[in-house]
Amino acid sequence: MTTDESIETRTAQPAASLPPRAVSLPHGTGIAPFTAVLWDLDGTISDSAAGIIDAMRRTYDTLRMPIPNDATLRSYVGPPIIDTFREQGLDDAIELTHALETYREIYNEEGLLASPQFPGVGDIIRELHAAGMPQSTATSKPEEAATRVLVAYGLASQFDFITGATADESRSEKADVVAEALARLRGQGVDLSNVLMIGDRFYDVEGSGVHGVPATYVTWGYGRLGEEAGAVAVVTTPAELRSVLGLPQ
Incomplete structure (x- = not known):
């Protein structure tokens, strides 16, 4: 197998979107309206x-x-x-x-x-913020680096919290980062009954699932076919993500 063929195999994504399916998890149904949104960064917001x-x-x-x-x-x-x-x-x-x-x-x-932004994703984040939606990142990138990226994008102020890995990597696993994001939102009095995680890798799907948070999988990132397993929806464009989030087209 050549290098190019290997890249193609590893980055093959679901060919079509999957509409949201309803679930009954401790922190979410997978169906809008949501009470809070968690965002992965690399491969979801940032083309890094x-x-x-x-x-x-x-x-x-x-x-x-x-x-x-x-x-x-x-x-x-x-x-x-x-x-x-x-x-x-x-x-x-x-x-x-x-x-x-x-x-x-x-x-x-x-x-x-x-690293550029993926087109259209920043607009969604801004609209959710304007609508009063609590938002936090849940990224394995160290918080200081994640903050610098989001400041550069003009998006840092749109998040209630920028939650990520600690500098010493003692908190870096996605499940641990999701737990911290939920704890920070809970401490602010946010309703966590219907939270949605948005990410591009199985780490996002599995890490949020550990805490009963359903995940929507985006195909414009760096996952490969099969990593969407367990997600409540699969979206191939920001327009489809808007629909999952209940935003107007």
Whole structure:
């Protein structure tokens, strides 16, 4: 299999959208109107793959480690970076810390703010905010980096909370980030009876599901066929996401 064929296989997405299905979970039905919305960042709001992949490639080179092929590097967009390094055999705490610091220095200098928004998604976030919808990110990106990206997009003020990984990666798994986002919203008195998670990877679907939050899967991100399993809806365009959220077209 060539590299291009591998990329195509890994990034194949559902060919069609799936309308919302009703569920009965502790924090949601999957059907609008919702009481709060959680957003993934990379692959959902931010088209960040190119910057992350380039930074990962340069990090491996700096650490004198074998550089994975493009398809493998692309699969690393979404999950916690620390898990990626562990998969590559960096189990020692000092090695992990050095790898994380190297990656972040490279990425923060060149890749972080070079990533464009996916067209139309920012408009949805703004409309939800204007309608009074409580919103938080639930991203495995460190909070400081996520905040910088959303400030650059002009979207930071549209969120009640920017919730993500901690700087030391002690909170980086999606389920842990979702738990923190829910706790922050709950502390603000937000009704959590019908929350929706929006994301592009199975980490979003599974991580939110741990806490009884249904997820809508978007196909413009970096997942591959099958990662939508368990989502209450699959959308292929922002217009379809608007419909799921009950926003006017």
